Amino acid sequence: MAEVELTVRVLRGPARASAAGGRYETYTLRADAGWSLLDVLEALQAGPAPDLMYRHSCHHASCGTCALRVDGRERLACLTTVGQIAAGRLGERTGHGKDYRLPRGARAAVTLEPLRSFPVLGDLAADFAEFFGKLDAVEADLVAARGEEATHFEHCITCGACMSACPIVASDLEYLGPAPLALALRGLQDPTKTGSDARRLAAADQPHGVWRCHHVFECTAACPAGVDPGQALMELRARLVRRRLGWREGARR
Amino acid sequence: MSEGEARRRPDWRAWFAPRGRRTGMWAFVLNRITGLLLLAYVFVHLAVLSVLFQGPAGYDRLVRWMSSWPFLLFDVALVAVLLVHGLNGVRLVFVGLGAGSHRQREWFWAAMAAAAAVFAYTTYLILAPAWR
Ligand code: SF4
Ligand code: FES
Numbered sequence: 574m575a576e577v578e579l580t581v582r583v584l585r586g587p588a589r590a591s592a593a594g595g596r597y598e599t600y601t602l603r604a605d606a607g608w609s610l611l612d613v614l615e616a617l618q619a620g621p622a623p624d625l626m627y628r629h630s631c632h633h634a635s636c637g638t639c640a641l642r643v644d645g646r647e648r649l650a651c652l653t654t655v656g657q658i659a660a661g662r663l664g665e666r667t668g669h670g671k672d673y674r675l676p677r678g679a680r681a682a683v684t685l686e687p688l689r690s691f692p693v694l695g696d697l698a699a700d701f702a703e704f705f706g707k708l709d710a711v712e713a714d715l716v717a718a719r720g721e722e723a724t725h726f727e728h729c730i731t732c733g734a735c736m737s738a739c740p741i742v743a744s745d746l747e748y749l750g751p752a753p754l755a756l757a758l759r760g761l762q763d764p765t766k767t768g769s770d771a772r773r774l775a776a777a778d779q780p781h782g783v784w785r786c787h788h789v790f791e792c793t794a795a796c797p798a799g800v801d802p803g804q805a806l807m808e809l810r811a812r813l814v815r816r817r818l819g820w821r822e823g824a825r826r
Numbered sequence: 827m828s829e830g831e832a833r834r835r836p837d838w839r840a841w842f843a844p845r846g847r848r849t850g851m852w853a854f855v856l857n858r859i860t861g862l863l864l865l866a867y868v869f870v871h872l873a874v875l876s877v878l879f880q881g882p883a884g885y886d887r888l889v890r891w892m893s894s895w896p897f898l899l900f901d902v903a904l905v906a907v908l909l910v911h912g913l914n915g916v917r918l919v920f921v922g923l924g925a926g927s928h929r930q931r932e933w934f935w936a937a938m939a940a941a942a943a944v945f946a947y948t949t950y951l952i953l954a955p956a957w958r
Contacts, residue, residue, distance in 0.1 A: 591835070740851070788930065789854045
């Protein structure tokens with residue numbers, strides 16, 4: 574694979590309430606086009622930035638810990654490759670397994686920032702406590718049912734990309750946000766009836782629940798797992814409206 | 827949140843930060859801006875209409891203003907803002923009802939195409955008499 578001379582601007586800084594307020598540090602390194610951004614971050618840690626903080630675990634888009642902003646877009650670091658960055662193809666879900674036919678001596682520059690609307694533990698590591706609290710509010714822990722037909726809503730890896738992409742999550746601290754609301758809907762659909770539907774409905778049907786959404790749909794665009802939280806929100810709204818009108822399952826409260 | 831962690835603050839800049847974003851976000855930003863412009867226009871509108879308190883002389887003055895070029899151009903701009911905001915609003919009603927949230931991008935461009943067509947026609951209606 575081709576080698577790329579990569580200039581990485583990293584928004585660094587100590588623990589703070591939001592990504593703002595850090596400072597940009599620039600590093601240049603030679604990176605293989607097949608490297609993921611996690612490989613790049615590891616190389617920086619092994620070289621010029623030994624104290625660099627970032628989160629990761631699985632390296633294969635399952636654990637949901639490595640999301641960050643790459644040139645302003647929420648991406649999983651493990652799915653994003655150097656070749657993809659050099660080719661300017663950040664719109665694609667992953668750069669793995671692709672040959673972007675980069676010219677010899679290719680150069681690229683990229684800016685890495687922690688997720689928006691998350692407190693920062695340090696450098697690129699976002700603090701997920703608030704987000705996980707919102708997931709708990711809708712009883713997002715699901716049990717897989719045997720023989721159940723899979724929908725896309727349970728593919729959520731709770732990476733936080735949608736929360737970062739949503740401008741309303743940024744302005745309304747109490748807004749539950751795309752992933753928790755998508756999982757609220759998924760919970761309501763759950764044939765095993767795990768968790769409390771009353772709690773899910775109460776969490777969704779309040780001013781900081783589904784009604785706060787302003788149809789930006791950046792959540793769906795940012796999601797690396799194809800969950801489509803935007804559609805989940807709209808379905809949840811329709812469900813709540815039907816319920817208010819008493820159209821289904823004797824739903825008067 | 828556990829204790830000792832920094833509490834984040836509402837960040838309204840995110841409403842006007844389309845860097846790295848896609849159609850849905852641009853539509854949102856456009857709707858905020860046109861919404862604010864329309865809000866401002868309501869006050870301009872009331873201020874202009876208040877000359878009617880001056881009786882028939884005020885009325886004549888108003889009609890003279892309203893047929894002047896700057897005012898006509900203002901009207902043309904107003905129509906554009908109204909169309910963008912209104913037709914995007916119609917898109918949001920459909921999308922918000924769960925109809926076509928998958929197609930929200932296409933709906934946006936359809937709304938903007940409709941806005942452009944109506945805009946061209948109204949611009950003609952507003953400006954054509956003034957040419958003659
Ligand atoms: S819905 Fe998608 S973007 Fe949001 S947390 Fe789940 S996997 Fe991440
Ligand atoms: S490291 Fe697990 S999702 Fe990227």
